[in-house]
Amino acid sequence: MSLSVKGKLSRKLSVESGTSKAGKEWKKQSFLVDTGAQYNPEVCFQLFGEDKIEMLNHHNEGDQVEVSFNLSSREYNGRYFHNIDAWRIESQGVGSADMEAAPEFNAPASEDDDLPF
Numbered sequence: 500m501s502l503s504v505k506g507k508l509s510r511k512l513s514v515e516s517g518t519s520k521a522g523k524e525w526k527k528q529s530f531l532v533d534t535g536a537q538y539n540p541e542v543c544f545q546l547f548g549e550d551k552i553e554m555l556n557h558h559n560e561g562d563q564v565e566v567s568f569n570l571s572s573r574e575y576n577g578r579y580f581h582n583i584d585a586w587r588i589e590s591q592g593v594g595s596a597d598m599e600a601a602p603e604f605n606a607p608a609s610e611d612d613d614l615p616f
Contacts, residue, residue: 503567504542505591506534508558528552530585532566544568544585554588563591 512529519525527547534540544566546552558564567587572579 501567502570503565504532504534505563505565506532506540506542508560508562508564509533509541510560511555514552526552528555530555532564542583544583546585551586554585558588558590565589565591 508530510531512531514526514528516524516526525547526549527545529543529545531541531543534542546555565588566585567589568583568585571582571584574580
């Protein structure tokens with residue numbers, strides 16, 4: 500399942516790095532997108548690996564972007580941990596009218612139905 504969200508790149512967090520148990524070096528960077536939603540408008544995405552982090556370098560804080568991402572969950576000691584992993588960041592037209600509307604999560608195409616509510 501592939502998801503996407505549009506909003507303003509509000510903050511880039513610092514790059515984190517370390518070494519795995521297998522001895523491999525890793526890097527990740529998180530960033531925040533303000534969707535403009537009334538409740539909980541900011542979403543924190545993470546980029547894992549040099550090539551993904553490089554994508555973020557092409558965007559500045561304040562830019563309107565569309566982020567494509569995957570959600571994943573894993574269990575550890577009876578607790579669940581969630582990741583929002585971005586895999587594409589695209590620039591959106593600055594000041595475009597649809598950016599100032601409610602956030603857009605790629606909802607399925609609406610079907611016309613004749614329900615009374």
